[in-house]
Amino acid sequence: MNVSHPLFQRSCTLLKSTQLSSKTYQQEYVFPELAKISKPGQFVQIRVSAEYSPLLPRPFSILNVNANQGTLTVLFKIFGEATEILSRKLEGETVEILGPLGNTFELNRIKKLFLVAGGVGIPPIYYLLQTIDMPRYDISLFLGAATKDDLFLREEFNNMDIEKSFSTDDGSYGTKTLITVPLEDALKRGFSSSKACILSCGPMPMLAEVQRLAQKYKVEAQLSVETIMACGIGICQGCVVPLHGNTKDAKKYTLVCVDGPIYSRDELIL
Amino acid sequence: MNVSHPLFQRSCTLLKSTQLSSKTYQQEYVFPELAKISKPGQFVQIRVSAEYSPLLPRPFSILNVNANQGTLTVLFKIFGEATEILSRKLEGETVEILGPLGNTFELNRIKKLFLVAGGVGIPPIYYLLQTIDMPRYDISLFLGAATKDDLFLREEFNNMDIEKSFSTDDGSYGTKTLITVPLEDALKRGFSSSKACILSCGPMPMLAEVQRLAQKYKVEAQLSVETIMACGIGICQGCVVPLHGNTKDAKKYTLVCVDGPIYSRDELIL
Amino acid sequence: MSDLSVNIGDLRLANPILAASGTFGYGSEVARLYDVNILGGIVTKTITRAQRPGNPPDRLAETPSGILNSIGLANVGIDNFISDKLPFLRSLSTSVIVNIAGESIDDFLFLIDRLEEHQGIDGYELNLSCPNVAGGLDFGIDPKLAGKIVKETKKRSKKCIIPKLTPNITDIAVIAKAVEDNGADAISLINTIVGMSVNVSTKRPKLGEIMGGLSGPAIRPVALAMVYKARKAVKIPLIGIGGISSVNDVLEFLITGASAVQIGTFNFVNPKAPIEILKELEQYLETNNFTSVKELSGSLITR
């Protein structure tokens, strides 16, 4: 953990709230300090209410920032109480936001990108695509979700000049299959192992399968995981995932909030 | 306690919310079952939120009902969390209301009414005046509050053709004195003891002084008290006030929510 | 329709949703709002030998997701209970469990003997959170005393004897075991947790008695852990109590090992909560294809 990495907490005004689908919202907040320094893959902790319920802030990936206008955008799906309350915030209201948190993707020496995202794992991949010089890379995008509604930002992705493949569990958009199926097809087709990397973000079962495929096809991978968090800054020790390379007397864990959320291919037991 | 007394609980729509002063609101709710049967002095329990905070419903006196339109009106001052949340309700929103609760004033054989109310004790007195045939009584009204803003409904009272006296602690409206001072002046002037009665509602210290004066000037009184409540229907035993006539081994208490909130002059230790 | 009935010793409850002692009066109060026969059972306010006026006010204070009370077992006493309250309870088709407390074993036996003379009672809940005047401490924290009360009361009645345990204890399993060993038909747990709150502007405790009992959703995780520990310690049925506010909460207790539950504080928040929750429980069982609610009890997967 890099202690000198700057961190900010402040009350942020909601500038714009857009309902993307029945359960999905995109919200833009004023947070100039963060907008200047955040990187793709990082997240923020949002405290949705000053009450005791929900007590803890909730982690959300950064979908995008606008450094000039000093704004931060997140995209979220209503799961439970906190996301429900957040969805009802009106423009002009404020929430406490802490960030930027966590690490970022590493693109050194990489030319070929397999981007694999599912559900609420889509935002970090979107943010990444906003920050890189797309023509410099050979990009294949794989987006999956339970249903069309959860395939967030599909229009924006459709407008990008990259190779893409969409899939849904119910076939309501793209192919009716798990996203890891077209991924494996692509991996089978071959790639330059030294310059390729899978970047993936999504639910644990999806990441586990991506990990398996990356190992099988011997391609590097960076996997972004989600766990239950309390503090987001390494002080509660709550957000752990088991690491490979356990000694025989004790398991080892990593703190997702400070050492993650992004891990290289073989680090985690998923 | 009269078990057969009808009682209703339902989700009630807020029809109209009016801010009377910086901290005071008047709200009209749809509650036809209650509007048909409630009586002056009775109250309702309002659960302001479905969350755990505030957990308990809060008691509010009935300010008025409109049996034809099936509505209930309450008037409240922002004290803490529950009243704050209630004040922010928008027309069309719903809250759970339970009522009618408690007993009512008894006007049998009474001709001369001394009505003494302070602060949030004003609503029951207002409701009473809406229901009685005013010309049949000789009415002297004494309204007191900390400051002008808390002298709720003073315009409405001013429009009534009865004798009135206003006082505030800071002199911002009416006389700068405690309301019990003009009351004592009036009692000194004399009245027909057998047909007179003081009806009073307000903070405990005011009620204690009204009790003292009523005893001193030998006039009947009906005093409406407030305590902290949980259930409002006699099942928690929380809302007690000590009764006179204690035996030597144990104090006796009365449940304000079912046996009160209105008690005759000498019943309570105030 | 799934079978909602559950067995507590020889007592068959129509469903697992009961109203908790001290939060439902003597049944008649809530009967003004709904047909209380819908409930699986009613546990009365604690009845003592003599009428008790209870503690001086204030008796209530709100805390985060909970309430503190210091009612002090205010109740009408056994004589008034039998003459004024029992007739209504007897008229009900739902199960009636009378909660009793005393300051000595003799008190408990006296109360049972008096109540045994009357019809309409389906079982006894022994409130062991009452201080034993001689020893100075709660009956519920002394396994020997708790066991003895159960053993003696069992001798006086063939009805269900259900000790109700206090959570203010180092190891609930010890007491649970003691009452099981002495013949308890079931165990109710938990009673309130000792708590306190201060009015900062007056510098006085918010409760007249200084300390009181904490109840409500705040204590639910504590209650659930105690049900879990008791479940591992004993085989008799458990009745889970503490902070239940929704069908989800009921399911947590049943899955953890309770056979039935009691709803306490939430009767004050929403008096119709027990019947609303019962309806949701029925729907849950239907949707999830349970033949009987009994299948849920103890279905916790721990590995």
Added chain:
Amino acid sequence: MSDLSVNIGDLRLANPILAASGTFGYGSEVARLYDVNILGGIVTKTITRAQRPGNPPDRLAETPSGILNSIGLANVGIDNFISDKLPFLRSLSTSVIVNIAGESIDDFLFLIDRLEEHQGIDGYELNLSCPNVAGGLDFGIDPKLAGKIVKETKKRSKKCIIPKLTPNITDIAVIAKAVEDNGADAISLINTIVGMSVNVSTKRPKLGEIMGGLSGPAIRPVALAMVYKARKAVKIPLIGIGGISSVNDVLEFLITGASAVQIGTFNFVNPKAPIEILKELEQYLETNNFTSVKELSGSLITR
């Protein structure tokens, strides 16, 4: 300006607001957000002899106005603490209290001996909620063992020794008295309350370890009652812990008899909570004309 300093044994804290063990890491994490020297003191995460990876996930679950955790004393171990964490702590001007735990008295003494070799430590908090492997139960529930740990550690260090008590006990006064009698300089209370929560859709406990510790506003009334009881039992200073979220909560603990307080769970809710509360405390003292915060401590009016 009112005097904010308080004394805990020989230790003078600049103010009564401390960060609680396990909720503030090793100090450096929160230093990214504000100058931690503003605090009255920092209590480190519990340090053990060996590094501990802690319990399997999930380690956290939210409950009404509280959270459950089953971190399992995950910590870097004494060696890494001394080499990697102590240098930063030593650089601070605020008081540093190192919280230690062990499975035997020997472990505690070993840890103290190692730490005594180094500068920058102002006191030790003894986490007595750790299970004593031999006896199987927490040190904190056995007055003899708790007393003995205090007595032995006192022999090894001249610094403040502050046992931290568990609330999962029948009578906190007994343990408080035992540690006072054996020379404790102060008492911290309370640690978390045993609790549990179940994921109804998976039928599994929400925590990997099944049970965990409840903290946050939900437990505040319980903590306050324990401070009240301990205050009546002992004369040494008390450090109040449990659900503190605002200056009002701090005042409740001080009035009830605590000399200082620790903020735990609220560091997760709002990492700046301790310094915001401290500012409000200063304002409160000014507005209410207190010369010193010490005047508040134990100012509860009970009649």
